Amino acid sequence: MQHIRPPAKARLAYVIGPYQDPIARVKPGETFKVSTLDAFENRIDSTDVDLREVITLPYVNPCTGPIYVEGAEPGDTLSVRVDDIRITRDYAVSCLIPEFGGLCGTVFTRVLNEPLPQRVLLHPITGRGLVHDRGLKIPAIPVEPFYGTIGTAPAIEAISTLSPGFHGGNMDAADVCPGNTVHLPVNVPGAHLFIGDGHAAQGDAEVCGVAAEVPTTGTLTVSVIRKRTVRTPRIENAEFLMSVGSARPMEDAARIAFHDLVTWLADDHGFERMSAYQLCSQVARVRVANMVDILYSVVAKFPKRYLPRP
Amino acid sequence: MQHIRPPAKARLAYVIGPYQDPIARVKPGETFKVSTLDAFENRIDSTDVDLREVITLPYVNPCTGPIYVEGAEPGDTLSVRVDDIRITRDYAVSCLIPEFGGLCGTVFTRVLNEPLPQRVLLHPITGRGLVHDRGLKIPAIPVEPFYGTIGTAPAIEAISTLSPGFHGGNMDAADVCPGNTVHLPVNVPGAHLFIGDGHAAQGDAEVCGVAAEVPTTGTLTVSVIRKRTVRTPRIENAEFLMSVGSARPMEDAARIAFHDLVTWLADDHGFERMSAYQLCSQVARVRVANMVDILYSVVAKFPKRYLPRP
Amino acid sequence: MQHIRPPAKARLAYVIGPYQDPIARVKPGETFKVSTLDAFENRIDSTDVDLREVITLPYVNPCTGPIYVEGAEPGDTLSVRVDDIRITRDYAVSCLIPEFGGLCGTVFTRVLNEPLPQRVLLHPITGRGLVHDRGLKIPAIPVEPFYGTIGTAPAIEAISTLSPGFHGGNMDAADVCPGNTVHLPVNVPGAHLFIGDGHAAQGDAEVCGVAAEVPTTGTLTVSVIRKRTVRTPRIENAEFLMSVGSARPMEDAARIAFHDLVTWLADDHGFERMSAYQLCSQVARVRVANMVDILYSVVAKFPKRYLPRP
Amino acid sequence: MQHIRPPAKARLAYVIGPYQDPIARVKPGETFKVSTLDAFENRIDSTDVDLREVITLPYVNPCTGPIYVEGAEPGDTLSVRVDDIRITRDYAVSCLIPEFGGLCGTVFTRVLNEPLPQRVLLHPITGRGLVHDRGLKIPAIPVEPFYGTIGTAPAIEAISTLSPGFHGGNMDAADVCPGNTVHLPVNVPGAHLFIGDGHAAQGDAEVCGVAAEVPTTGTLTVSVIRKRTVRTPRIENAEFLMSVGSARPMEDAARIAFHDLVTWLADDHGFERMSAYQLCSQVARVRVANMVDILYSVVAKFPKRYLPRP
DSSP states (O other), rough: EEOOOOOOOOBBBBBEESOOOOOOEETOOOOEEEEOOTTTTTOOOSSTTTHHOOOTTTTTTTTTEEETTTTOOOEEEEEEEEEEEEOOSEEEEEEEOOOOSSSOSSSSOOOOOOOOOOEEEEEEETEEEEEEEEEEEEOOBOEEEEEEEEEEESSSEEETOOOTTEEEOOOOOSSSSSTEEEEEEEETTOEEOOOEEESSSSGGGTTSSSOEEEEEEEEHHHHHHHHOSSSSSSOOOOOOEEEEEESSSSHHHHHHHHHHHHHHHHHHHOOOOOHHHHHHHHHHHHEEESSSSSSSEEEEOOOOOOOOOO | OEEEEEOOOGGGGGGSSSOOSSSEEEEOEEEEEEEEOOTTTTOOSSSTHHHHHOOOOOSSSOOEEEETTTTTOTOOOEEEEEEEEEOOEEEEEEEEHHHHTSSSSSSSOOOOSOOOOEEEEEEETTTTTOSSSSTTTOOBBBOOOOEEEEEEEEESEEEEEOOOEEEOOOOOOOTTTTTEEEEEOOOOOOOOEEEEEEEEEOOOTTTTOOOOOEEEEEEEEEETTTOOOOOOOOEESSSSSEEEESSSSSSHHHOOOHHHHHHHHHHHHOOOOHHHHHHHHHHOOEEEESSSSSSSSEEEEEEESOOOOO | EEOOOOOGGOBBBBBESSSSSSSSOOTOOOEEEEOOOOTTTTOOOSTTOHHHHHHOSOOOOOOOEEEEEEETTTTHHHHHHEEEEEESSSSSEEEEEETOOSSSSOOSSSSSSSOOOOOEEEEETTTTEEEETSSSSSBOOOOOOEEEEEOOOOOOOOOETTTTEETSSSSSOOTTTTTTTEEEOOOTOOOOOOEEEEEEEOOGGGTOOOBBBBOOEEEEEEETTOOOTOOOOOESSSEEEEEEEEEEHHHHHHHHHHHHHHHHHHHHHHHOHHHHHHHHHHHHHEEEEEESSSSEEEEEEEEESSSSOO | EEEEOOOGGGGGGGGGGGSSOOSSEETTEEEEEEEEEEEEOOOOOHHHOOHHHHOOOSSOEEEEEEEEEEOOTTTOOOEEEEEEEESSSEEEEEEEEEEETOOOOOOOSSOOOOOEEEEEEEEEETTTEEOOOOTTOOOOOOOOOEEEEEEOOOOOOOOEEEEEETOOOOTOOOTSSOOOEEEEESSTTTTTEEEOOOOOOOOOOTTOOOOOOOOOOEEEEEEEEOOOSSSSSSEOOOEEEEEEESSSSSSHHHHHHHHHHHHHHHHHHHHHHHHHHHHHHHOOOOEEEEEESSSSEEEEEGGGGGGGOO
């Protein structure tokens, strides 16, 4: 099985775009391994690290990619099934980054208040789960790994790996996990897939701006749906159809997600649009994936059990 | 057991405020029954009804109240345990209301586009659950009743029963359900509690603007926490501490909810504030309660299993 | 000429609603005087005052009213021409209020950062204008008085005098000034007009949350337009048609303002709606009135010189 | 004088980024001419054109650039003085683009309503000004040309020419006009300046999404400020210091603009930060530049007459 590793530092991907040369090539139907660094380039190994030295924008959240998918052409959809994600370090990292997060002033929501202090934790990963803080007498947190960042190159834009968007990217959606398939737009020949930002665990909304950050080795299988495109990322598993909206303000992220979900139900599952809209109001589930990134991400979910029987 | 019924039409409560005379009095610790009309005053009994005749703003979403709680004083907290909610009609109602909802132009997000058409459904409630639409071959939806609206009077404001806020109100949070306790601020002597807007089922976000609307008879138990106040509604059950934020844009609702949750963890459960913030980023859950009302409501939830062992 | 003065403290208006007894009555066409306290009840007379003692929510920004306008009936429009505003103190007050303002965390945009310090300035008003700070060598600021708050009672809601809305209220729009006429909805018999929050000068957006606050005596003339209603406040002078939108996020305030302006141009001035929309994109002016209040206010302005010649 | 012309179609710039080869080089202090196509590539020459054929995203709003500025290095500031803008066609173009604009559903604020119709106008430019619509009896609109788009390359991102941001870009701020100087960050050697989107006239907010679009030939003078950077674009003329914020929601654009303005006043003009904040609340002016682009742009302005005398 092909194993795609992060390139040397000079070629790490900090943007998702069409301008980098592919680091590997895969075929539709191929199952392959891919390794990722954590969002801090695996550089935080102590609680004493100075985050200003580690986090030197825009060189944050390096992704592994671009991976060229043979035969994928603009107008197609790239489907990425996540078969497995293995964490390749015995601890996760989290931190409070000044002027970044859901409960502080930020580069966008600027305030004159003094910034919050930085704070770094290393979380041992044990057989029982993730240890948040040995000083706190609380149970270990179950390890439920997923990719914070997965996306395909836009046609001409190169988007920071810190941002989610119509191309996928840094959605921080825990639904990008083993067992689920992510559908992404193909805008350039070969799709140019990027993956990174492994999380061992994350709360909804990722409120402090950081999850339990880990390097990973995952197993993925790609396929190409010809001549069908998606307007925004979709995720699917046995239980749910899911559409992801990324925007600010957060209600626009929710609008994008629900609009796409209703469209999906109408286009592929026989619902009349207004009927799908009204039904979603009774059975849909929503995940706030992040409230901290350059755009916020919201996942609207339709339980497949309510799909009409053929 | 005292049974508080909706008053005659002339005295129905369409605002939550201090200006109405109480319709009933209860004592701290008292368990009582309360009946509520549906959000449309039980006036929709056919799919042919003209919504413009039924929905005559601001006379929508009538609540039962104010209920005077003996001894509650400004600066206290009113805790309302929902023991039971029984649906008192064999069908629920839902509809699409032009210029209201999550995927259309509204009175706030104004557009020049033509409004969506109105659409009314009656949903039979059977032993198997709620029938969304007999024309669709889909399973019945489980009946999981809750109150869309519960709140206490502000000191001097009278707030539309269509709006949520720091006083509770129209949060449309499915967590206001049997088994859960809602903590609300007391701003006037007697607290002046209002209840209404029963829902037989609702998706997260209530995307079309309406859930499965029903009249109800519920059983509640009230208690008063002296000289402690809540800045925004809190909900509690065996599993979660929950704080509700209501605001626009939606990220501010999430900020209010998480800020209160972190404060709660710090004030009552021994966490250092920055530690609670960082832990929430790994274990919190979020419900988008509504994306359609005058303010959006978001519930931030902390799993009690992660509270420190004493 | 009738002179309406602020009532005694017990009857000061801190909400705009239908529940207070009128303090005075005027007739359509009548010109009268009205005096107002400043937003802090004239209680700040030193830079050493502790704002926590002065600002005891919700008892802030007292208005003079309700003023009953004879014959005004629901469905009418109340037009208030501002003839004159005289400042009745030789200094204005401004301050930084912790957790309030445009560049800090607030009760809605909550942050865990430490609040900004309080800061109080008294600004002498001289023949040359307003002296911002004797310690700064800068020119005096021209005195251009206006009312921060003017509104009519909603039908059943009682809205904090700190909030703007469809009823007018705390718009903080410098266009509510001598020479201009404000059109407000009539929702209750007599309209119930409230006025307050005099400003000697204010920058667009009122960024720190407070302008140069002064008590005033103004001269107003009211008239009633029968059986015509306004959906949001309108302001008119020789130069502009102006519509005011108040909402969060700020783009919704702008949407309300422009939607109303386009509607006004179409309904009363012979434009086709899409044509008015496209023309506004070339000639409209916008004032951000406030970015600090419970809702933000935006004024969209159409220069009358572009009205079609009859 | 050097005259930089738009390149052939294959090399037109639809993103602002570091990946294109410079089309010209200028020296600090050099005055040069630059020509720009209109936002629609000069392709609209009739009111009958089908916008779906003209507007093929992402190939819209072509800029002239990148222009390499000798000696400009990351960490410097590029100052661009606009000496003159000449319109090089005898008509301007405007249109309504379905799902784009300030009063309709868009790709972000998605709605299920039917889109607005397209509508195209050609506006003759005469000695008297711009003729909006010969069918309307209204005066000509004064021609006040400016650049809707001006920006420098980010370090690694390539941003759509439709988006404004910290790099400048599609701000649609009428303050980028003859007589004014724009300060932009330098993120790559040579700065890589892009210019386009000439407007013959535009209302604040550009509410329908399009101004009076024209091709231009302008005269610019560039200079480099060594080892000083700007966090967001600044504009300066004899009358005002101006900071531009671009973000969603609009209040965040205003926060960025005012935060930068207060910082500028504190860093360069001797104000204490809180004092600058409080003074801005009395004398600042605000322009809503656009409420329609990928990010909204707001300009906060400080009148130089209130700068302290030395």
